[in-house]
Structures are given as structure tokens and as C-alpha cells.
Amino acid sequence: MKRNILIVGAGGVAHVAAHKIARNGARFGEIHIASRSRRKADAIVESIRARGGPRQPAVLRTHALDALDVAATEALIRATGAGIVLNLGSAFLNMPVLQACLHTGAAYIDTAIHEDPARVCEAPPWYGNYEWKRREACEKAGVTAILGAGFDPGVVNAYARLAVDEHFDRVDSIDIIDINAGSHGRYFATNFDPEVNFREFTGTVWSWQGRQWQAAKMFEHRREWELPVVGRQTTYLTGHDELHSLSQHLDVPDIRFWMSFGEHYINVFTVLRNLGLLSEKPVRTAEGLEVVPLKVVKAVLPDPASLAPAYTGKTCIGNLMRGVKNGREREVFIYNVADHAECYREVGSQAIAYTAGVPAAAAALLVAEGTWDVRRMANVEQLPARPFLDLLAELGLETRLRENGRDLPVAVCRDRAAA
Numbered sequence: 001m002k003r004n005i006l007i008v009g010a011g012g013v014a015h016v017a018a019h020k021i022a023r024n025g026a027r028f029g030e031i032h033i034a035s036r037s038r039r040k041a042d043a044i045v046e047s048i049r050a051r052g053g054p055r056q057p058a059v060l061r062t063h064a065l066d067a068l069d070v071a072a073t074e075a076l077i078r079a080t081g082a083g084i085v086l087n088l089g090s091a092f093l094n095m096p097v098l099q100a101c102l103h104t105g106a107a108y109i110d111t112a113i114h115e116d117p118a119r120v121c122e123a124p125p126w127y128g129n130y131e132w133k134r135r136e137a138c139e140k141a142g143v144t145a146i147l148g149a150g151f152d153p154g155v156v157n158a159y160a161r162l163a164v165d166e167h168f169d170r171v172d173s174i175d176i177i178d179i180n181a182g183s184h185g186r187y188f189a190t191n192f193d194p195e196v197n198f199r200e201f202t203g204t205v206w207s208w209q210g211r212q213w214q215a216a217k218m219f220e221h222r223r224e225w226e227l228p229v230v231g232r233q234t235t236y237l238t239g240h241d242e243l244h245s246l247s248q249h250l251d252v253p254d255i256r257f258w259m260s261f262g263e264h265y266i267n268v269f270t271v272l273r274n275l276g277l278l279s280e281k282p283v284r285t286a287e288g289l290e291v292v293p294l295k296v297v298k299a300v301l302p303d304p305a306s307l308a309p310a311y312t313g314k315t316c317i318g319n320l321m322r323g324v325k326n327g328r329e330r331e332v333f334i335y336n337v338a339d340h341a342e343c344y345r346e347v348g349s350q351a352i353a354y355t356a357g358v359p360a361a362a363a364a365l366l367v368a369e370g371t372w373d374v375r376r377m378a379n380v381e382q383l384p385a386r387p388f389l390d391l392l393a394e395l396g397l398e399t400r401l402r403e404n405g406r407d408l409p410v411a412v413c414r415d416r417a418a419a
Contacts, residue, residue: 002029003083003368008067008097010035012305012349014088015044016357019347020395022048025058027368032080034065047348067093073100082106086364091115091196095130102143109363111150111356113241120280121203124213125244138377145377149363150356151317152178153242157380158388159319159334160246167332168323173254175320180260181230182313182340186302188268191352194298198278206239208247208255223258228402229337230316235260245379308350311340315351333402362391
């Protein structure tokens, strides 16, 4: 029996995921999209229909929902008959939506670690502060909960799993490199929710080195890389979700995350932070109004979805992994390149949202067909990587492997992995 799916959220990532799921509607029952603003969910449906509509016999429906309300979310899951809930709203929603899935038995999928609005950059491993505390409950209830099924986290976790399983006998280090070499033409904007974006970069930078957590400051460590398609790029050591699960599930002593930032972004970010405008703590104005500076900044910045029409350039995201295979040292880079303009032509999205939304849709498809319906909580690296990466290639995100100057699709490397 085909399962109905409920997509929670109507931002850029949900927009992409809904498009991909609608095109594969024959694998589901009904497709439901819920957002605090039903108007935003309706806009996604209109976009899907403008590009040919859902593949028959799929049915699209929209709903208004405050997903922080567990009872309301549970009621909607029951009313829609959703067997899969794809949580693509704010990271603040993870625990309430997960709880509703536990109450109803629906499978749960998200793309990022839960965040508490009152706390920034908690002690690692971050998953241990919230999601992993529900592991036993998920297993007891037989509820599938797939954590971090975007690109990073998500696809990069699968790259790490693939490397451990097929390309190395021992992995010594993983450097996850996230490059956006595109341009949106605005004075200043973030590629996804500004509130979540800034919270990532205002706390301690945590990395996994020497099998322990190492603390640093944002923009303290810089490194340049020569990469496929996008060329030489400058990155900074940054804390990120996937480090917190990979460090616990894979036996790799050094795992780091590097992200590209332009000098303009760093300058504006630094001014905002030094003025206190990135604080999540409320302040009171002279008129007696209580406001949260970070929310004010979010309100005046462009909606990330509005960047898509003018976005040009490419992204390159992947894992540079070093280790040993058959007694010899080995280094491989497993990665994907996406083009902003191509993503917009296909689904009306920029590449940042596209690279997060397509994996989320793939995860939902794998749960629907049973491959990833594991009836427990799992991070992506705890699941078989090949089905995920193969499906991503079908959906528009091809994985490639570069070694010694040679560049091949990972599908071609399947038979060579044991060599």
C-alpha cells in the first residue's frame, strides 16, 4: 500500500523536495504540504502545476499548521493518513514534529539538528542533546527517524559511509568542503533562513581532531583548496551538524568542516555581530518594545527564495578523504557540482536549496519503498549509501570521485572500489 506523505514547511528546501516528490507521485499516495502560512504552501503547489503538475495519480493538498504544537501536528498526521513526515521547516521544529511522529507511528525525516531558540552552539555532540535522547523510544515504537537527510548533513555522510565501505581499509581524515562559487547580485543576503544561518557562525567552532572535540573561533582557521569546476577557493573551519554524528559512528580520528566565505560577507557579518544585532536575546527599545535583534535582521534581509532568479555560478560540495587501501596511502575527493541557473530553470530554486531538497526527497522515496524504512532512529551514515547516491543521480545530483587528477562518476567507480 502506498503511503501518504506530509511535508512540513514551505521554504526553499521544501519547494524543491515537493517538486521532486510530485514528479515521483506514483510512489506515494497523497502529497500534503503544511506551513504556518497556507499561502506559502499553496504557492509551491502552483509552482508544481506550472511545471506540468504532479505525476498521476498523485494528489496535492495544503494545510495551515503551527508545527510547534505537537497536538496539532499529530492531528494533521492522523487526518491526512500520512505514513511519512518530511520535516523541512525551521530546525526549531524538530523535536515537536518528531514527538508527533512517535505518537502516530509515522516515519520522520529531517535535514538538520534540532535547535533551541534560547541556546546557541551547545556542547557536542549536538545530536546527543536532543534527537538521540529519543532513540530508544523510536526503536520501542518501531518508528523510522532519519536524521540529517539534506546535503550537509546528509549526502556528505553518505560519501563518508561509501568511502569507509568501498574505498579505504582505514580512513584517517575527512575534510568536508562546502563551496558556493555563485553570485546572487544583492548587497548582502543568506542562502537559507538568516536566523539559522547566523546562529551557525556566532558560537564556538567545533571540530573532531585527534579523536576529541577541539574548540576554535569563527574565521580563525583558513585554508585554500583547488577543486573541480570552481577552481581555487578560500574556506574557513566551521562547526557543522554532520561532525557530531560522523565522529560517533565512524572510526575516523580527524573530521573537519570547511565553508567558503567572501570578504564582503565576513565584513558585514562582523559588523552585525559587533553591534549585537546577531544576538538571540531580547532587548527593549526606548519606546518599550521588546525585540530580538537576530529576528529584526532576518526581517530586513532578502527572502532566500527571492535570490533564485538572478543567481549565477556553481556550488561544489564534497569530502576529501585520506587513508590507506591495500597497504598504500590513498586520497580521494567525492563530490557534487550544482549550477544555480540550471536549478532555477528546472524547479525555480537556487542551488543551495536544490542540493538540500533533492536528498530529502530521495530519503522519503527510500523510506516509502522500504530500503531505508529501518523502524529505528538513524543518521545517514548508518544506512546503505549506494541506494541513496544512485537515486540522487536519477533525481539530478550526480556524485563524482576525483583521484590523481582523474574524475569519474561514482557509479563507474563501483567495480573499481575493491581494486
